[in-house]
Amino acid sequence: MGVFMRGNAMDVLAVAIPFLPVLSALVIFLFVRRGRSASARTSVGVTLLTFVLALAVLAGYLASGTPQVESIGTDWGSLWVDPLSLIMWVFVSGISLLVHLYSVRYMVEEPGYPRFFALLDLMTATILFMVSAADLVTLLAAWFLVGVLLYFLLGHDTDRPAAGRYAFWTQITYRFGDLPLWMAAALLGGTYHSLSLPVIFSRIQMAPAVHTLWSIPVPEVAGFLVALAAFARSAQFLLHGWLPYTMDGPTPVSALMHAGIVNAGGFLFNRFAPVFEHAGDVLHLAFLVGLVTAITGSALMLIQNDVKRSLGYSTMGQMGFMVMECGVGAFPLAVFHLIAHGFFKASLFLSAGNVIGDARHHDGVPADPVYTSVVERRPRRPSRLPWMVAASLTILVPITVLALSHFFVAAHPFYGQGVLILLFFGWVTGAQALFAAHKMTQTNPWRLMGGILVSFVLIVVGYTLISHYFGNFLYPGGRGEKLYQAASLGSFPFAVLMLVLALLFVGGWALTFFADTLDLWGSLGARWRGTYLVLYASLSREMYINDLYARLSQILVSASRKLNIWLRWC
Amino acid sequence: MNLVLLLLSGVFLPLFPLSWLFNRLVASAPGAWAKALAILVLPQLGVQLLWTSGLRFSGIAGPWHGPAAALALGTAILYAFRAISVREITIWARFMATSGLALAWLQVLAGLPAAQVQLSLLAWSIPGALLCLWAGELARRMGGAYIGLSGGVARVLPRLSTLLTMGALAATATPVFPGFFVLLNVMGVLPAGWVPFLLPVLFLWGWSIGRFLQDLLFGVYRGEEVEDLGIAGAWAGALVLVVFAVAGLFFWGATWTVS
Structure with missing residues (x-):
C-alpha cells in the first residue's frame, strides 16, 4: 500500500482530484457567494481542472501504474487509486463538466445561482470520494452524503412545494x-x-x-x-x-x-x-x-x-x-x-x-398512407421488404455479426454462461431492431434496412471489442472469468432457461408477425380489450406502487401523531 | 441506593419510560437558553450518576444486558418514530436528542470508558441545544417555532433557516458531523445480530429530517414581513457548526470508528 506522505507526484495529483471540487465549493461559499459570474467561472474552471487531472492520472496509470491505496494515516479517509477508480473519476468529472457548462446559461436567471454551483461541486467531490473510497467508513460517508446533497440539488427551487x-x-x-x-x-x-x-x-x-x-x-x-x-x-x-x-x-x-x-x-x-x-x-x-x-x-x-x-x-x-x-x-x-x-x-x-x-413547430406525425393515396392521389410505393428477406436478415445478420466479433476477441468462445446469455440478448436486440425497421413504412426500405445494419455492425463490434479490452483493464489476470463462473447455473436449469427465453422471443415475434394476418385481436375480442385496458390503467398509475407507499407513510405518520398525543409530546 | 441512582440515570440519560421525565424537564425549562442548557447538562449528569452507582459493564453478555440493550434501542426507535410527525422545532430537537442519547446506553453496556461515552453524548446534545436556541429565534420572529404553517421560510429567513437546516443535519448523524461517527461506533460495539435493530433508527431519522426540511424550506411565504438573523449571529452559529464538524472529524472520526 502506498502512503500519500511519500510525495510521489502522481500520488499527490491523485489525492488532489476529489479535494479540488471541495475547494471550489468553499471558495464560492466564503468569497464569491454574491458574485454570480465569478462563482460560475470558479466552479467550471475547477471542474475542468479536475477532469484534466483525472485524464492525466489515468494516462499515467496506463503507462506504468499499479493500484495504490493513498492514506492520510488513519483507519479511514483513504483512496484506492485502481483502474475502477480512475475510469470512474474520468467519467464523473466529464459528466460533471458537461452539466456545469450547461448550467452556466440555463440557471442564470434562477435565485441561488452561486449556491447551485457550490452544491454541484460538493456533489462532484462526494461522488469522486465514493468511487475511490478504500475503506468502509469513507465509502459509507460518501454514499450517505450523495443522498443528502441530491436532496438540496433537486429542491433548489424552494418556491415549489x-x-x-x-x-x-x-x-x-x-x-x-x-x-x-x-x-x-x-x-x-x-x-x-x-x-x-x-x-x-x-x-x-x-x-x-x-x-x-x-x-x-x-x-x-x-x-x-x-x-x-x-x-x-x-x-x-x-x-x-x-x-x-x-x-x-x-x-x-x-x-x-x-x-x-x-x-x-x-x-x-x-x-x-x-x-x-x-x-x-x-x-x-x-x-x-x-x-x-x-x-x-x-x-x-x-x-x-x-x-x-x-x-x-x-x-x-x-x-x-x-x-x-x-x-x-x-x-x-x-x-x-x-x-x-x-x-x-x-x-x-x-x-x-x-x-x-421543435415539437411546438413540427408535430412529427407521419403522413397517413391512406390519406396520401386516396386524397392526395399520390401513388403508393412498395414500403416494406418481402417478409422472407426481412426474416433472413433479422435472424442471420445479428448472429453472424455477434459471433464474428466475439470470436475475434475470445480465445475460448463460450467460456461462461453469462457470455452466452449476453450474446443471446445481443442477437435478440439486433433482430428486434431489424424487425422494427421492417415494420416501418418507408419510401426506400432497402436504404432504411441498410442504415440500421451498418449501425448495428458498428455498435456490436465496438461494444464487443471495447468491453473485452475494458474487461482486461479492470480485471486483469483472468479475474473476470471468476465472476462469470460465479454467475453460472447448472447445465440443466441453464438449458431450460435458454429454451424458455428462445420460445418467448420467437413466440413474441410470431405473434406480432401474424397478428394482423390472422386477425388475432378481433378473434380475442372484448376479453382481450378488457385485459389490455386493465394493464394500461395499471401502467399509467405506475402499477400503484407509489400510491401504496404514500398510503403506508400516511398510516405511519398518523400513528406517530396519535402516539405523541397519548404521551403528551414528552 | 444503587437502584435509585440507576433510575435517576435512566431519567437524565433517557431510557423509556423514564425518558418521559427527561422530556418533561426539558420542556418545562423557561426559555430557549434554559432548554439548550438542560439538553447539554442532564445527560452528562446521568452518566456521572451511573458511574457513581458503581455499576460496571463489559459487553452485552450478562443476563439482563440483553433486555437493557433492547430497551435502549427501543427508546431510540420510539423517539425517532415520534419525531416524524412533529412540526414544532423545540419538540423535534428534544425527540431527536432523546433518540440519539438513548444509544449511549449501548456504549455504556459495552463497557466503553466514561470519557468516551461523555464525548458521545455531546454529539447528540450539541445539535439539540443549538436547534433549541435557533427555534427560540424563530419563535421570537414568527410567534412560534412551528414549521409548515406558512412555508417558504428559506426565502424570508435565509440565514436562520440555513442554520436550522445544518443543525437538523447534525442531529441526524449526517457525515461529517460527530453523530455519524458515534453511530458507527455504536454499530461497532453491538454484536452483528443486533445491528439490524439499530438501522431502523437511521431510517427514521432520514424520514424525520426529510419531513422537517420539506416543511421548513419549501413553499411560498405568505405571512408578515420578518427580519432575518443578524450577520454576526449567523456567523457565530456557522462557526459553532464548523468547529463541531471539524471536531467530529478529528476527535470522534479519527479515533472511534468500527472497533
Whole structure:
C-alpha cells in the first residue's frame, strides 16, 4: 500500500482530484457567494481542472501504474487509486463538466445561482470520494452524503412545494438503500477485522467460507446486502418510484442524476466484485431483479406522453439491463454500459428542451398512407421488404455479426454462461431492431434496412471489442472469468432457461408477425380489450406502487401523531 | 441506593419510560437558553450518576444486558418514530436528542470508558441545544417555532433557516458531523445480530429530517414581513457548526470508528 506522505507526484495529483471540487465549493461559499459570474467561472474552471487531472492520472496509470491505496494515516479517509477508480473519476468529472457548462446559461436567471454551483461541486467531490473510497467508513460517508446533497440539488427551487416533495422521495429511498450497506459494512468489518477494502477482499480470498451466526457464508450475506443497496440507488423494481419524479428538479440536476448518480449501483457491484465471486446466488437474484426492472421500465416508458418522464423510465430500463449484466457476471460490461448510458442520457436530457421547442413547430406525425393515396392521389410505393428477406436478415445478420466479433476477441468462445446469455440478448436486440425497421413504412426500405445494419455492425463490434479490452483493464489476470463462473447455473436449469427465453422471443415475434394476418385481436375480442385496458390503467398509475407507499407513510405518520398525543409530546 | 441512582440515570440519560421525565424537564425549562442548557447538562449528569452507582459493564453478555440493550434501542426507535410527525422545532430537537442519547446506553453496556461515552453524548446534545436556541429565534420572529404553517421560510429567513437546516443535519448523524461517527461506533460495539435493530433508527431519522426540511424550506411565504438573523449571529452559529464538524472529524472520526 502506498502512503500519500511519500510525495510521489502522481500520488499527490491523485489525492488532489476529489479535494479540488471541495475547494471550489468553499471558495464560492466564503468569497464569491454574491458574485454570480465569478462563482460560475470558479466552479467550471475547477471542474475542468479536475477532469484534466483525472485524464492525466489515468494516462499515467496506463503507462506504468499499479493500484495504490493513498492514506492520510488513519483507519479511514483513504483512496484506492485502481483502474475502477480512475475510469470512474474520468467519467464523473466529464459528466460533471458537461452539466456545469450547461448550467452556466440555463440557471442564470434562477435565485441561488452561486449556491447551485457550490452544491454541484460538493456533489462532484462526494461522488469522486465514493468511487475511490478504500475503506468502509469513507465509502459509507460518501454514499450517505450523495443522498443528502441530491436532496438540496433537486429542491433548489424552494418556491415549489412539489420540488420538496419529490426531493424527499428520492432522499428517503436513498436512505432505505443506505441501511443494507451499513449492515454489510458491520458484517465485513466485524468478520475480517479491518476497515480497509483491499485488506477485507484479500482476507475473503484466503477464507471465503467464514460463516455468520445464521450459518450462511459471510460473502453470500454481505453480497446480498451490497446488492440491495445497489438496487435502491439504481432504481430497481419496487425501489424505482422516485426516479421519474426527479424531473421536477432543475434540468442540469436531472442530467447529473440520470447520467451519473443513478449508475452508482453498477459501480458498487464492481467495487465489491471479490465478494460476488463467492456469492453466485446473489448474482442470480440480481439477474432476476434486473430483468424485471428492464421490462417494467421499458413498458412504463412506452406509455408516457412527456419527454422527460419517458427519459426517466428509459433510465430505469437501462439500469435494469446494467444490473442484469452484473447478474450474468459481466461486471466490466456494466461499467462500460454505465459510462455509455451516462453520456448519451446526459445529452438527451440537456437537449430535451430543444426537442420540446421543435415539437411546438413540427408535430412529427407521419403522413397517413391512406390519406396520401386516396386524397392526395399520390401513388403508393412498395414500403416494406418481402417478409422472407426481412426474416433472413433479422435472424442471420445479428448472429453472424455477434459471433464474428466475439470470436475475434475470445480465445475460448463460450467460456461462461453469462457470455452466452449476453450474446443471446445481443442477437435478440439486433433482430428486434431489424424487425422494427421492417415494420416501418418507408419510401426506400432497402436504404432504411441498410442504415440500421451498418449501425448495428458498428455498435456490436465496438461494444464487443471495447468491453473485452475494458474487461482486461479492470480485471486483469483472468479475474473476470471468476465472476462469470460465479454467475453460472447448472447445465440443466441453464438449458431450460435458454429454451424458455428462445420460445418467448420467437413466440413474441410470431405473434406480432401474424397478428394482423390472422386477425388475432378481433378473434380475442372484448376479453382481450378488457385485459389490455386493465394493464394500461395499471401502467399509467405506475402499477400503484407509489400510491401504496404514500398510503403506508400516511398510516405511519398518523400513528406517530396519535402516539405523541397519548404521551403528551414528552 | 444503587437502584435509585440507576433510575435517576435512566431519567437524565433517557431510557423509556423514564425518558418521559427527561422530556418533561426539558420542556418545562423557561426559555430557549434554559432548554439548550438542560439538553447539554442532564445527560452528562446521568452518566456521572451511573458511574457513581458503581455499576460496571463489559459487553452485552450478562443476563439482563440483553433486555437493557433492547430497551435502549427501543427508546431510540420510539423517539425517532415520534419525531416524524412533529412540526414544532423545540419538540423535534428534544425527540431527536432523546433518540440519539438513548444509544449511549449501548456504549455504556459495552463497557466503553466514561470519557468516551461523555464525548458521545455531546454529539447528540450539541445539535439539540443549538436547534433549541435557533427555534427560540424563530419563535421570537414568527410567534412560534412551528414549521409548515406558512412555508417558504428559506426565502424570508435565509440565514436562520440555513442554520436550522445544518443543525437538523447534525442531529441526524449526517457525515461529517460527530453523530455519524458515534453511530458507527455504536454499530461497532453491538454484536452483528443486533445491528439490524439499530438501522431502523437511521431510517427514521432520514424520514424525520426529510419531513422537517420539506416543511421548513419549501413553499411560498405568505405571512408578515420578518427580519432575518443578524450577520454576526449567523456567523457565530456557522462557526459553532464548523468547529463541531471539524471536531467530529478529528476527535470522534479519527479515533472511534468500527472497533
